[in-house]
Amino acid sequence: MKKFTKAVLASSVLVASLMSATAARADTATADARANILQQVTVNSDGSALDFGTIVTGAAASTVSVSAGGRSCGAGLVCSGTTSAAGFDVTGTAGETVSVASDPTVTLTSGTNSMTANIVASASTLTLTGGTGSFNVGGLLNVGANQADGAYEGSFNVTVNYN
Amino acid sequence: MTNQAFRALKSCCIGLTGLATAMMMTSAPAQAAGDLLVAPTRVVLDGDRGTEVILNNIGSETATYRISLELRRMTPDGRLEEVSEDEANAMEQAAKAMIRYAPRRVTLPPNQPQAIRLGVRAPEGLADGEYRVHLLFRAIPEARSVTDREVPDGGFTIALTPIYGVTIPVIVRYGNLQATAAIANGRMEKDADGQSFAFDLSRSGDRSTYGEIRITKPGVDEPVMIARGIAVYPEVTKRTVSLPVSPDIAAQLNGPVTVAYYEAANDGGALIAKSDMVIR
Numbered sequence: 484m485k486k487f488t489k490a491v492l493a494s495s496v497l498v499a500s501l502m503s504a505t506a507a508r509a510d511t512a513t514a515d516a517r518a519n520i521l522q523q524v525t526v527n528s529d530g531s532a533l534d535f536g537t538i539v540t541g542a543a544a545s546t547v548s549v550s551a552g553g554r555s556c557g558a559g560l561v562c563s564g565t566t567s568a569a570g571f572d573v574t575g576t577a578g579e580t581v582s583v584a585s586d587p588t589v590t591l592t593s594g595t596n597s598m599t600a601n602i603v604a605s606a607s608t609l610t611l612t613g614g615t616g617s618f619n620v621g622g623l624l625n626v627g628a629n630q631a632d633g634a635y636e637g638s639f640n641v642t643v644n645y646n
Numbered sequence: 647m648t649n650q651a652f653r654a655l656k657s658c659c660i661g662l663t664g665l666a667t668a669m670m671m672t673s674a675p676a677q678a679a680g681d682l683l684v685a686p687t688r689v690v691l692d693g694d695r696g697t698e699v700i701l702n703n704i705g706s707e708t709a710t711y712r713i714s715l716e717l718r719r720m721t722p723d724g725r726l727e728e729v730s731e732d733e734a735n736a737m738e739q740a741a742k743a744m745i746r747y748a749p750r751r752v753t754l755p756p757n758q759p760q761a762i763r764l765g766v767r768a769p770e771g772l773a774d775g776e777y778r779v780h781l782l783f784r785a786i787p788e789a790r791s792v793t794d795r796e797v798p799d800g801g802f803t804i805a806l807t808p809i810y811g812v813t814i815p816v817i818v819r820y821g822n823l824q825a826t827a828a829i830a831n832g833r834m835e836k837d838a839d840g841q842s843f844a845f846d847l848s849r850s851g852d853r854s855t856y857g858e859i860r861i862t863k864p865g866v867d868e869p870v871m872i873a874r875g876i877a878v879y880p881e882v883t884k885r886t887v888s889l890p891v892s893p894d895i896a897a898q899l900n901g902p903v904t905v906a907y908y909e910a911a912n913d914g915g916a917l918i919a920k921s922d923m924v925i926r
Contacts, residue, residue: 523685525704526812533808539801561801569808575687578858579875580889582725591804600806607725610873610890620808630802638787638807644718644726644780645687645814646856646877 522576526643529570533602533622536564540630550621551605560626568605568619573643577614580646583607585620586639593633600624602639609643680785680810681705687875688856689764689781689816696746696765699814701783703754710753710786713762715742715779716813720879723886726780726813741777744768745816766818774821776853776880784811815877817854825851827878829905829921834896835888841896843871843925844888845905849878855918857909859887863898870898876907899925 535549541559548555549566556562573581585604590597601623609616620641683702691697703709717729717738729738746765754760764781787807832845849855856877860869873889891899906920 522687523683523700524687524812524814525681525683526810527681527704528808528810533806535804535806537801537803564803569806571808571810576874578872579687580873581875584726584728589806591806593802600804608888622806624804632802634803634805636805636807638809640784641808641810642782642784643810643812645812646726646875 524573524575524581524643524645527572527574529572529617531567531570531619533569533620534565534567535622535624536562536566538562538624538626540626540628540632542628544628545626546623547626548621548623550603551619557626568621569641570617570619571641571643572615572617573609573611574615575611575645577611579611579614581609581611581616582644582646583609583618583641584644585641589622589637589639591624591635591637593631593635596631596633596635598625598627598630598635600637604641680709680711680787682709682711682783682785682812683759684783684812684814687814689814691764691766691816691818694766694768696763698761698763699781700759700761701752701754702759703756705785706756708753708755710751712751712784712786713747714750714782714784715745715747715816716782717742718780718813718815720877720882720885722882722884723888724876737775737777738779740769740772741779741818744772744777744818745779747781764816768818768820772820774823774852776823777818777820778854778879779816780813781816782811782813784809819853823851823853825849825853825855827855827907827919829907829919832903832905832921832923832925834899834925840890841893842888842890843896843899844886846884847876847878847887847907847919848884849880850883852880854879855907857907857913857918859889860906860908861899862904862906864902864904870903871895874910901925 535547539561543559545557545559547557551568554566583604583606585602589600589602604618604620606618609618681704683704685700689697717734718726719729721727744766748763752760787809827849830846835842835844854877858872858874859876861871862869878885902924904922907918909916
């Protein structure tokens with residue numbers, strides 16, 4: 484809650500300061516520049532990470548998928564713990580259309596062991612109805628046969644592209 | 647609260663979204679640093695005059711951001727696809743070479759804005775045309791300390807860190823460039839996520855078009871819907887535009903409508919293209 488309030492405050496403060504800065508130099512700036520400066524975009528993580536929970540491996544290769552709808556645990560695996568898809572909130576001009584892109588795959592490593600996951604964003608284009616939009620990023624984890632135990636880590640890119 | 651319930655709540659009542667978001671935050675550990683604000687969302691440079699882009703840290707922790715020049719190409723369905731260094735054509739390489747910007751890396755405490763200065767230095771004998779790069783703002787994630795990791799007893803856990811950011815186009819127009827656009831083939835489309843109004847937007851000339859789509863019914867001044875930030879870049883001559891619509895708007899998009907493409911208000915707001923059509 485605290486974080487959310489802060490984010491809202493922060494963006495309103497910047498708008499206010501930009502407005503006063505614009506007014507102060509109105510005699511030198513052109514009309515084009517003035518209007519453009521007020522258009523802003525924010526991207527916030529909603530606090531949830533892409534989390535596959537805890538997985539106990541099996542003798543055969545299998546997969547675990549996680550989306551906003553929940554988890555699907557492949558044959559031969561035991562899954563436990565809570566899962567989540569990574570969530571993002573975007574704010575900008577009302578009615579703006581933006582595109583969302585993510586890395587198609589990511590490699591996770593734990594020491595010398597590794598596995599791959601496919602990354603899937605819930606939307607490839609987003610319309611900021613009323614100035615806000617949100618999307619989430621889920622994944623499909625490819626678990627090898629007798630995948631070694633451990634804490635696997637990796638990172639992937641998610642980008643909001645403005646036209 | 648399950649994610650499904652969260653989604654349902656969100657779609658049925660926008661007013662509760664803030665509350666739901668706040669509730670989710672308290673239940674999940676807030677581990678992401680790197681929330682960001684960027685303004686403006688589009689830069690067009692003409693001549694040698696530079697400009698500034700504001701980057702603000704709107705997260706609750708100090709974050710380091712990296713600013714880089716990226717290449718993107720528009721696909722026929724209007725998405726922007728990443729172009730690697732090896733795939734870049736001469737025009738894209740020239741665009742990347744002529745844009746100057748600083749700083750390229752900045753560490754900001756919460757709510758601290760930083761201006762990124764942008765300039766252009768066109769080489770001598772540069773061919774007329776529209777040159778474009780996409781300025782990427784992205785937080786560098788903090789390295790996790792080893793002691794933070796919980797190694798499970800049997801089985802494994804996964805920690806996947808998203809590195810998220812925003813790109814905005816930076817466009818340099820060199821020479822006297824013209825473009826026209828046309829709208830055709832308006833139709834309703836249906837998929838798993840609901841209904842969309844789609845049409846083909848074609849472009850000719852040597853520069854991009856950018857603006858907003860306004861859909862009106864005959865005799866009604868107020869548009870049924872407005873979609874902003876619609877571009878057709880020079881690498882495509884035709885793209886589809888697919889706009890998701892709510893059921894009540896979908897019900898109105900029936901029979902004769904006018905679809906108009908206007909420049910953004912701060913570019914002059916002129917009409918680019920207009921088409922009367924009948925939607926069945």
